[in-house]
Amino acid sequence: MAKRVSHKDSMCGVARPLDAIGDWWSLLIVRDAFDGSRRFGEFQRSLGLAKNILSARLRNLLAHGIMETVPAADGPYQEYVLTEKGRGLFPLLVALRQWGEDFFFAPDEAHVLLVDKKSGLPVRRLELRAQDGRVLGAEDTVVRLPPTLAGGEKRPKRATKC
Amino acid sequence: MAKRVSHKDSMCGVARPLDAIGDWWSLLIVRDAFDGSRRFGEFQRSLGLAKNILSARLRNLLAHGIMETVPAADGPYQEYVLTEKGRGLFPLLVALRQWGEDFFFAPDEAHVLLVDKKSGLPVRRLELRAQDGRVLGAEDTVVRLPPTLAGGEKRPKRATKC
DNA sequence: CGTCTTGGTTGCAACTTGAAACCACCGTGT
DNA sequence: ACACGGTGGTTTCAAGTTGCAACCAAGACG
Numbered sequence: 001m002a003k004r005v006s007h008k009d010s011m012c013g014v015a016r017p018l019d020a021i022g023d024w025w026s027l028l029i030v031r032d033a034f035d036g037s038r039r040f041g042e043f044q045r046s047l048g049l050a051k052n053i054l055s056a057r058l059r060n061l062l063a064h065g066i067m068e069t070v071p072a073a074d075g076p077y078q079e080y081v082l083t084e085k086g087r088g089l090f091p092l093l094v095a096l097r098q099w100g101e102d103f104f105f106a107p108d109e110a111h112v113l114l115v116d117k118k119s120g121l122p123v124r125r126l127e128l129r130a131q132d133g134r135v136l137g138a139e140d141t142v143v144r145l146p147p148t149l150a151g152g153e154k155r156p157k158r159a160t161k162c
Numbered sequence: 163m164a165k166r167v168s169h170k171d172s173m174c175g176v177a178r179p180l181d182a183i184g185d186w187w188s189l190l191i192v193r194d195a196f197d198g199s200r201r202f203g204e205f206q207r208s209l210g211l212a213k214n215i216l217s218a219r220l221r222n223l224l225a226h227g228i229m230e231t232v233p234a235a236d237g238p239y240q241e242y243v244l245t246e247k248g249r250g251l252f253p254l255l256v257a258l259r260q261w262g263e264d265f266f267f268a269p270d271e272a273h274v275l276l277v278d279k280k281s282g283l284p285v286r287r288l289e290l291r292a293q294d295g296r297v298l299g300a301e302d303t304v305v306r307l308p309p310t311l312a313g314g315e316k317r318p319k320r321a322t323k324c
Numbered sequence: 325c326g327t328c329t330t331g332g333t334t335g336c337a338a339c340t341t342g343a344a345a346c347c348a349c350c351g352t353g354t
Numbered sequence: 355a356c357a358c359g360g361t362g363g364t365t366t367c368a369a370g371t372t373g374c375a376a377c378c379a380a381g382a383c384g
Contacts, residue, residue, distance in 0.1 A: 013273055014193050014255065017262040024184040031176050034300050040331055050373045055332060065265075076381065077330065085265045090300040091288045092261055093176065095254035100179040103227075103247045111175055112305040116292040123298060124291045126253045130278040136285060138196050138252040143274040144282075202362055212342045217363060237350070239361070 013143075020064040021089070025049055025057050027096070030082065030089050033067065038079040061086070095126055175305075182226040183251070187211060187219050189258070192244065192251055195229065200241040223248070257288055 061067040066086040069078040128136045223229040228248040231240040290298045
């Protein structure tokens, strides 16, 4: 999965994460983990994927520090739990879910949605804001290097936006 | 890519989007489109992927209504532009980028970041809020069915969270 | 002792990926 | 008219990935 990248040091801020979770199953595993799954069998039943694939994906998530194993209380087993880094995926998962809700369901089609546990009301839409609070769209932003930029740095030969 | 799903009607709100953009390249193509790429050759040079793959991915994005083609002004060519649905991916891309910035770069490692065009300042962090404005974490939310829930609906045999 | 559950690994066929070659069409130069 | 380079692909084929199914092993259970 990671081997199409010859030089991961030059990967930009979008590509690097994709190297870690850029396949169908990994994100679903993480979502299940957020929903409380911890055991190999739980993930397998919930997602319905082959055991070897789950095994490989969990190994990959462990290797990327997105999940970690802790000994289970009820036997010689392990449980898989999200690390800090893994929990950091929560906004991404919400973004994915909201996009799905917007564009992948017929208006009359029933589907689950994300609600605030305390009030029981649906959550607000994610929105990107500037420091001063303005809501920003794609056209209001650019990617730029940070202010410090000495002259002696090696430039990439292919001029990518990375 | 889409054929591991035997019954896409039962796919939940996270899985459906993944069916459309759940591979390495598609999201990078969308990101490049946000950054202004429009032509086949632009995407190819910018991403450095094989032409057949780009061809397939663009076809897939077109089929999912994420991009559409418009005739180019400078010849018999086509340009690929994001649809409304495609532009809806902006928050997801931001979430991915912010996660990448947080966890995939050494603290001293220079990298581009997303800035507000108008002020030149970095954008704020995405945060999920409840209707009343409280910031919500993963543990403050659940997925639930909407209020209307008649009795006669067919239940899936495998009890997933979908 | 046998067998059930949990958590895997291994073998193998089918599918996908990707580098490179090929193709077609247009505009330009000569 | 005719070669030529740029653009936008498709085809070919080898190598890698996926996923079903079978197998394995260790502890719990009757």
